[in-house]
Amino acid sequence: MTIERPPARRVPSAPADAPAGSGGVGAPAFSPLYQQIKALILQSLQAGEWRPGDLIPSEQELAARYKVSQGTVRKAIDELAADNLLVRRQGKGTFVATHAEQHVQYRFLRLHPDHGDRASEGPATRDILACRRVRASADVAAALQLRAGETVVQVTRVLGLGGVPTILEDLWLPGQAFRGLTMDTLTAYAGPMYALFESEFGVRMVRAEERLKAVAASPAAAARLAVPAGTPLLSVERLAYTYNGVPMELRRGLYRTDRHHYRNELS
Amino acid sequence: MTIERPPARRVPSAPADAPAGSGGVGAPAFSPLYQQIKALILQSLQAGEWRPGDLIPSEQELAARYKVSQGTVRKAIDELAADNLLVRRQGKGTFVATHAEQHVQYRFLRLHPDHGDRASEGPATRDILACRRVRASADVAAALQLRAGETVVQVTRVLGLGGVPTILEDLWLPGQAFRGLTMDTLTAYAGPMYALFESEFGVRMVRAEERLKAVAASPAAAARLAVPAGTPLLSVERLAYTYNGVPMELRRGLYRTDRHHYRNELS
DNA sequence: TAGTGGTCTAGACCACCGT
DNA sequence: CGGTGGTCTAGACCACTAG
Numbered sequence: 396m397t398i399e400r401p402p403a404r405r406v407p408s409a410p411a412d413a414p415a416g417s418g419g420v421g422a423p424a425f426s427p428l429y430q431q432i433k434a435l436i437l438q439s440l441q442a443g444e445w446r447p448g449d450l451i452p453s454e455q456e457l458a459a460r461y462k463v464s465q466g467t468v469r470k471a472i473d474e475l476a477a478d479n480l481l482v483r484r485q486g487k488g489t490f491v492a493t494h495a496e497q498h499v500q501y502r503f504l505r506l507h508p509d510h511g512d513r514a515s516e517g518p519a520t521r522d523i524l525a526c527r528r529v530r531a532s533a534d535v536a537a538a539l540q541l542r543a544g545e546t547v548v549q550v551t552r553v554l555g556l557g558g559v560p561t562i563l564e565d566l567w568l569p570g571q572a573f574r575g576l577t578m579d580t581l582t583a584y585a586g587p588m589y590a591l592f593e594s595e596f597g598v599r600m601v602r603a604e605e606r607l608k609a610v611a612a613s614p615a616a617a618a619r620l621a622v623p624a625g626t627p628l629l630s631v632e633r634l635a636y637t638y639n640g641v642p643m644e645l646r647r648g649l650y651r652t653d654r655h656h657y658r659n660e661l662s
Numbered sequence: 663m664t665i666e667r668p669p670a671r672r673v674p675s676a677p678a679d680a681p682a683g684s685g686g687v688g689a690p691a692f693s694p695l696y697q698q699i700k701a702l703i704l705q706s707l708q709a710g711e712w713r714p715g716d717l718i719p720s721e722q723e724l725a726a727r728y729k730v731s732q733g734t735v736r737k738a739i740d741e742l743a744a745d746n747l748l749v750r751r752q753g754k755g756t757f758v759a760t761h762a763e764q765h766v767q768y769r770f771l772r773l774h775p776d777h778g779d780r781a782s783e784g785p786a787t788r789d790i791l792a793c794r795r796v797r798a799s800a801d802v803a804a805a806l807q808l809r810a811g812e813t814v815v816q817v818t819r820v821l822g823l824g825g826v827p828t829i830l831e832d833l834w835l836p837g838q839a840f841r842g843l844t845m846d847t848l849t850a851y852a853g854p855m856y857a858l859f860e861s862e863f864g865v866r867m868v869r870a871e872e873r874l875k876a877v878a879a880s881p882a883a884a885a886r887l888a889v890p891a892g893t894p895l896l897s898v899e900r901l902a903y904t905y906n907g908v909p910m911e912l913r914r915g916l917y918r919t920d921r922h923h924y925r926n927e928l929s
Numbered sequence: 930t931a932g933t934g935g936t937c938t939a940g941a942c943c944a945c946c947g948t
Numbered sequence: 949c950g951g952t953g954g955t956c957t958a959g960a961c962c963a964c965t966a967g
Contacts, residue, residue, distance in 0.1 A: 947951090
């Protein structure tokens with residue numbers, strides 16, 4: 396709301412008055428109109444004006460609202476669609492992307508069976524082992540940009556693929572945003588966890604970074620995954636972000652890779 | 663060369679004569695003009711009309727050549743730039759992407775030091791252990807789409823990062839395309855291997871797929887990487903493609919991950 | 930100053946979707 | 949059929965680079 400009128404036009408992204416050599420790299424660098432529109436749309440997404448799954452206004456309407464041409468709105472939406480924040484459907488409109496209703500289940504999971512595809516493997520089984528509210532350790536707090544000792548929700552679970560326990564993982568979530576999350580909520584819910592976060596807590600995960608290592612299974616982990624202790628496992632640490640680069644989840648997983656592999660595309 | 667005149671306009675991507683129900687999903691599906699332009703530019707790249715590092719004709723010139731508007735050429739180039747096949751530089755022109763001269767060394771290597779960045783680690787050391795012409799085993803032949811028993815070049819090498827042997831890998835390349843590749847060529851060349859492939863063999867790697875697993879170090883591998891046998895290692899199998907999805911390299915690497923991690927971005 | 934890519938506009942028409 | 953996104957055009961102006 397409070398849409399700027401007249402809308403910003405060709406505004407330098409850095410104040411033009413700064414004398415040369417104010418200490419930074421300081422290229423003047425103009426911010427194109429469509430980037431400003433993109434930012435405005437992002438604000439509406441973040442503010443919840445349009446929620447996951449919703450139809451957003453048509454390009455014409457947005458062009459009228461922001462007082463720019465349809466082409467400029469189009470370019471803004473193009474970039475948001477490229478980032479998987481919006482989904483365009485010809486003839487129908489543009490929708491806010493969601494982890495539910497999305498044909499790609501587990502959009503962030505890169506583990507695939509060595510033979511066949513995920514569908515042929517049948518549905519994954521999920522086994523919640525724990526859901527506790529604890530104080531964040533130093534490294535968890537740092538990753539989630541919290542103060543050490545702040546409350547976080549820690550979830551421990553095992554995922555089974557093709558009838559075999561394959562992934563053992565711990566999740567940490569900011570206690571503030573995930574106030575009502577309990578073991579019951581998790582076990583009752585069918586569908587991707589990120590879809591639950593969207594519908595119940597208004598937190599949409601948009602992007603993530605993963606760090607992979609090969610490690611030896613500890614006795615405890617080995618028991619959970621039904622392998623001998625010392626078995627090589629893929630360690631996957633994931634940090635997931637909402638809009639505007641705010642980290643909202645830390646995940647530490649151990650993947651069995653005897654019948655599965657982590658797939659990645661490079662370009 | 664033999665540019666279609668008049669240029670194709672709004673051509674159905676599937677022959678229009680096929681009676682309904684020729685066995686496929688069979689949506690008519692039109693192919694936009696800019697896709698056709700994109701394909702023509704791709705042909706020129708593939709044919710070597712413009713080589714890696716070259717400046718290609720300006721948008722205006724291409725628009726004139728193909729008899730379309732500049733905006734249409736622009737959209738074609740946009741997609742090729744998004745695929746990292748072309749690089750735009752404002753005020754200068756559009757260039758063919760290259761693995762050399764590119765500020766990002768090792769564009770396909772996702773291994774990063776746990777602390778600090780790659781630059782602070784100093785240059786990588788490369789140690790070529792072998793370069794032989796051998797007959798392709800069944801799996802290698804299948805991956806490279808060759809007949810079993812056809813000649814391939816097999817390279818074995820160790821990469822050192824920060825003074826520590828960190829990556830042990832085998833490469834297989836089609837013998838046909840890499841006729842003059844020898845141990846001497848490899849040891850003499852400074853810079854990324856893919857840059858050598860470009861300049862000496864005209865093979866430009868454009869895209870790759872990787873499959874990761876956690877494995878235990880064999881005694882032989884352990885010796886090469888200076889770790890105890892049985893140490894968990896990250897197994898990375900890479901299939902790299904040239905233009906048009908032709909596989910041109912199979913790589914099987916073992917990565918130490920005690921001081922490094924494999925980084926991946928999800929979105 | 931000339932040439933390049935980058936942005937923005939306005940308008941036309943097409944393909945797809947629901948009614 | 950009307951509304952949506954998708955394509956294509958033509959022209960104007962801006963920002964960056966180099967001679």
